[in-house]
Amino acid sequence: SAGRVVVVGGGFGGAACARALKRADARLLVTLIEPNKTYISCPFSNEVIAGLREIDAQQFGYDRLGAAGITVVAQAATAIDAQKRRVTTGDGTEFGYDRLVLSPGIDFHLDALPGYDEAASETMPHAWNAGAQTLLLRRQLEAMPDGGTVAIAIPANPSRCPPAPYERAGLIAHYLKTKKPRSKVLILDAKDTFSLQRLFEQAWKELYGDMIERVALSQGGRVTSIDAATRTIVTEFGNYTPDVANVIPPRAGRIAGVAGVADATGWCPIDPVTFESKLVKNVHVIGDACLGGGIPKSASAASAQGKAGASAIVSLLAGSTPEAPRLTGVCYSTVAPGYGFSLAGNYQPRGDIFAEVEGGATSPVDAPRELRAREAAEAERWFQTITAETFG
Numbered sequence: 001s002a003g004r005v006v007v008v009g010g011g012f013g014g015a016a017c018a019r020a021l022k023r024a025d026a027r028l029l030v031t032l033i034e035p036n037k038t039y040i041s042c043p044f045s046n047e048v049i050a051g052l053r054e055i056d057a058q059q060f061g062y063d064r065l066g067a068a069g070i071t072v073v074a075q076a077a078t079a080i081d082a083q084k085r086r087v088t089t090g091d092g093t094e095f096g097y098d099r100l101v102l103s104p105g106i107d108f109h110l111d112a113l114p115g116y117d118e119a120a121s122e123t124m125p126h127a128w129n130a131g132a133q134t135l136l137l138r139r140q141l142e143a144m145p146d147g148g149t150v151a152i153a154i155p156a157n158p159s160r161c162p163p164a165p166y167e168r169a170g171l172i173a174h175y176l177k178t179k180k181p182r183s184k185v186l187i188l189d190a191k192d193t194f195s196l197q198r199l200f201e202q203a204w205k206e207l208y209g210d211m212i213e214r215v216a217l218s219q220g221g222r223v224t225s226i227d228a229a230t231r232t233i234v235t236e237f238g239n240y241t242p243d244v245a246n247v248i249p250p251r252a253g254r255i256a257g258v259a260g261v262a263d264a265t266g267w268c269p270i271d272p273v274t275f276e277s278k279l280v281k282n283v284h285v286i287g288d289a290c291l292g293g294g295i296p297k298s299a300s301a302a303s304a305q306g307k308a309g310a311s312a313i314v315s316l317l318a319g320s321t322p323e324a325p326r327l328t329g330v331c332y333s334t335v336a337p338g339y340g341f342s343l344a345g346n347y348q349p350r351g352d353i354f355a356e357v358e359g360g361a362t363s364p365v366d367a368p369r370e371l372r373a374r375e376a377a378e379a380e381r382w383f384q385t386i387t388a389e390t391f392g
């Protein structure tokens with residue numbers, strides 16, 4: 001064979017990488033380790049929370065990756081021996097590699113937010129991994145009486161998909177306006193400014209009046225602890241006990257810590273040309289888990305990184321020097337059915353991170369509703385394309 005590559009994590013980054021590796025060189029032995037038989041997509045899961053979409057539309061299997069010649073192992077990676085270049089899975093099987101790719105996405109760090117743990121997430125869902133959490137938040141919204149308050153606690157950056165909490169606020173407001181019009185959305189934010197802020201604020205005002213209230217960092221909006229027993233959110237300013245509490249904690253992938261590729265922040269520093277870890281040789285980190293600098297943590301970025309990482313690995317295995325990648329990412333936000341906007345960017349390695357370069361575009365702030373409608377339709381097409389490319 002041309003080499004053995006093991007990919008851990010079959011999400012937007014890992015699955016795209018495994019496919020690109022096999023496509024680049026069919027002789028490569030590519031193994032994808034992913035415990036779930038079904039991947040549940042976060043993009044468009046805010047629509048599920050708002051009752052606009054069913055969870056089935058978010059689910060994808062790995063059959064097509066198997067058919068492409070990738071060995072798919074339905075186990076979690078539990079240990080990595082970088083010296084011996086070996087990954088161990090939950091059932092004790094060992095997989096040797098020449099190059100290892102980690103795309104584990106994000107996970108909980110129990111110490112990230114005092115009082116917030118796995119058990120707390122059962123009453124105060126984060127819904128920041130799609131699936132049971134998404135449905136739990138949806139059920140809580142459905143059960144809430146009219147006139148209630150839904151709080152959304154948003155972490156500082158770097159975080160997964162920076163515009164997504166604000167998209168969620170809009171879609172929840174849409175649900176409430178339709179079903180429970182006396183209710184409110186309260187955003188408790190660890191940031192002062194956020195991605196696409198003017199577009200979001202304009203859309204909120206236009207669509208939902210004063211239904212959405214945001215407490216920014218400088219107003220004391222940063223959440224400092226949680227008391228799950230009383231469903232209390234403690235911020236720098238004061239305490240809140242909303243009817244529904246969506247708490248999004250800061251975090252990065254757990255296996256990255258096990259592998260020794262995460263630094264003190266929990267994220268993984270890489271060489272942006274090859275995605276190889278700065279801390280452990282022959283291990284590459286892509287997607288949300290890596291420290292990408294200017295590139296937002298999104299499915300489109302993870303996918304672009306997966307493909308660029310695959311190409312770099314093919315070069316390295318052949319003994320040649322990888323070329324610096326130019327990555328493109330586009331992120332759509334939908335604030336109501338038929339109302340969307342986007343942020344597209346191009347990114348290139350600069351020092352240890354990715355920096356944004358020319359050619360990016362953000363939707364205009366003052367635009368007719370037809371443009372918003374067109375972008376909402378484009379968002380759906382984007383989803384169909386990326387999921388077909390990754391899993392289909």
Ligand code: FAD
Pocket residue numbers: 008009010011012013014033034035036039041042043044045046075076077078103104105106127128129160161164253254255286287288289297298299300301302330331332333
């Ligand atoms: P993931 O897609 O999370 O995949 C990680 C995979 O690794 C998982 O399948 C997991 O099971 C597996 N894994 C973890 N640990 C192990 C282990 N030890 N062994 C084996 N496997 C393991 N992005 C967009 O581009 N557009 C959007 O509109 C958008 N909307 C979003 C909305 C919400 C509400 C959220 C939360 C996110 C959204 N995102 C969006 C972001 C997007 O979901 C992530 O950026 C993307 O999924 C990152 O891909 P990844 O491969 O890094 O991680």
